[in-house]
Amino acid sequence: MNKYMINFAQEGKTIILASMFMSILSFALFYLIGHNIIFNIFLFLTFFFLTSCFFFRDPDRSKFNNNDIDFLSPADGTVLYIKDISDPDLGEAKKIAIFLSFFNVHRQWVPCNSKVVNTHYNPGKYFIASKDKASLNNEQTSILFIDSNLNKFRIKQIAGFVARRIINHMKADLDVKKGQNLGFIKFGSRVEIIVPHDFTINIKKGDKVRGCKTIVGSFKS
Numbered sequence: 001m002n003k004y005m006i007n008f009a010q011e012g013k014t015i016i017l018a019s020m021f022m023s024i025l026s027f028a029l030f031y032l033i034g035h036n037i038i039f040n041i042f043l044f045l046t047f048f049f050l051t052s053c054f055f056f057r058d059p060d061r062s063k064f065n066n067n068d069i070d071f072l073s074p075a076d077g078t079v080l081y082i083k084d085i086s087d088p089d090l091g092e093a094k095k096i097a098i099f100l101s102f103f104n105v106h107r108q109w110v111p112c113n114s115k116v117v118n119t120h121y122n123p124g125k126y127f128i129a130s131k132d133k134a135s136l137n138n139e140q141t142s143i144l145f146i147d148s149n150l151n152k153f154r155i156k157q158i159a160g161f162v163a164r165r166i167i168n169h170m171k172a173d174l175d176v177k178k179g180q181n182l183g184f185i186k187f188g189s190r191v192e193i194i195v196p197h198d199f200t201i202n203i204k205k206g207d208k209v210r211g212c213k214t215i216v217g218s219f220k221s
Contacts, residue, residue, distance in 0.1 A: 009107060011167050011184040012056025019049035055186075058107055061212035064179055071199075073214040074111045074155050074182060075191040076104040079207045084197070089117075089144055090152050092197040096216065098209060100189045108157060108182040108191060109211045114145040116174040117152070121166075138190075141168040141183070145176075151219040154194035157185050179212050196220070 008016060026042040064072060077098040087093040100106055120142045139159040146152050157166045168183040170176065185191075193216065195201075201217040203209060209216070 007058045009058040073209040096193040110180040114147040117144040156192040158190040
């Protein structure tokens with residue numbers, strides 16, 4: 001059971017605390033000086049503080065279907081598309097693109113028990129995350145995993161137009177568990193799942209998915 005009613009992501013606590021402090025400071029200055037400009041600054045900083053609290057919420061997703069066969073969604077969002085691609089490590093593969101709007105939780109989770117093969121970070125640019133060119137050009141982290149049955153898959157964290165910071169907790173040779181914190185993308189983003197071509201997919205374009213809750217599919221037995 002959670003100790004608190006609302007959990008905030010550790011990755012956002014500096015922003016939350018700093019914006020709260022600045023909001024309180026601006027109100028104190030307005031109380032002392034009484035200038036309308038300072039009051040407007042106070043309103044802006046308070047709005048930013050409340051927005052940050054909403055954005056960096058971090059719900060407990062520790063209770064989930066722990067069936068080893070199920071591959072869970074690594075993120076909340078809307079499925080943009082599912083298409084065939086060629087991947088340098090997986091060969092013929094399928095890519096599932098998930099768009100995370102401002103209203104989605106921006107935490108990412110490990111979708112199944114596996115081992116991290118490698119990670120790659122590309123500084124990139126900042127196109128709108130719902131556009132397909134974001135997959136090629138935007139700031140992103142690509143993480144290659146392998147499960148106990150030697151099935152490889154890739155998770156990509158892709159920054160959006162507003163996002164300027166991708167946090168990745170995965171390291172090469174790290175053994176990870178389903179539901180473990182994979183990382184966080186700050187302020188608007190996209191997550192892509194790349195799986196082998198024979199992976200059975202249970203979702204479709206337009207579906208709403210929830211991290212650690214929605215079963216994306218399963219590897220071929």
